[in-house]
Amino acid sequence: xxxxxxxxxxxxxxxxxxxxxxxxxxxxxxxxxxxxxxxxxxxxxxxxxxxxxxxxxxxxxxxxxxxxxxxxxxxxxxxxxxxxxxxxxxxxxxxxxxxxxxxxxxxxxxxxxxxxxxxxxxxxxxxxxxxxxxxxxxxx
Numbered sequence: 001x002x003x004x005x006x007x008x009x010x011x012x013x014x015x016x017x018x019x020x021x022x023x024x025x026x027x028x029x030x031x032x033x034x035x036x037x038x039x040x041x042x043x044x045x046x047x048x049x050x051x052x053x054x055x056x057x058x059x060x061x062x063x064x065x066x067x068x069x070x071x072x073x074x075x076x077x078x079x080x081x082x083x084x085x086x087x088x089x090x091x092x093x094x095x096x097x098x099x100x101x102x103x104x105x106x107x108x109x110x111x112x113x114x115x116x117x118x119x120x121x122x123x124x125x126x127x128x129x130x131x132x133x134x135x136x137x138x139x140x
Contacts, residue, residue: 003134008078009040011134015101016068020046022057029065030057035102036066043126044080047090047098050121058084058125066127075137082130090122 003011018036021029032054038044044066048055058064062084069077095115099108115122 001136001138003076003078003136006040007136008132008134011076012044012068012078012080013038013040014068016070017102018066018068020054020064020066022054022064023061024057025060030054034066035098037098037101043085043128045094045124045126047094047122047124049119050089050123055087055123055125059087064125064127075135077133077135079133080127080129080131082128085126085128087123087125090124092116094124095122 015035017033019031020034020036021031024030030053034046034048034054036044036046046066054064063082064084065079065081067077067079069075092112095112096108099111099115103111
């Protein structure tokens with residue numbers, strides 16, 4: 001059964017790892033796991049390497065899809081697709097914010113230091129959710 005607007009936005013605002021998909025010329029879509037940030041009714045954003053394959057493909061296509069799911073207590077998923085609204089150089093504050101969303105507090109600083117040292121320059125890519133798909137399959 002499809003989720004209501006509020007249910008899907010609330011579920012999507014939880015810190016799930018998303019599968020990002022974006023068109024890739026001459027083959028199936030590039031699909032990779034990503035961390036994302038979202039608050040109900042706002043744009044969604046991801047942080048990725050400035051020169052990453054996904055950043056290049058998103059820049060080329062101008063849109064992308066994110067899909068999240070869970071298996072318990074019920075099977076539930078939400079997918080969202082839409083246009084890119086902006087791409088900007090990532091800030092240290094954004095890196096800390098998204099890291100704190102997914103990591104235990106005692107691991108954030110070490111991860112941020114490692115990311116700054118090893119991942120190179122990053123960008124924040126914002127997307128306006130335009131098309132949603134969702135379902136909760138109950139107690140299957």
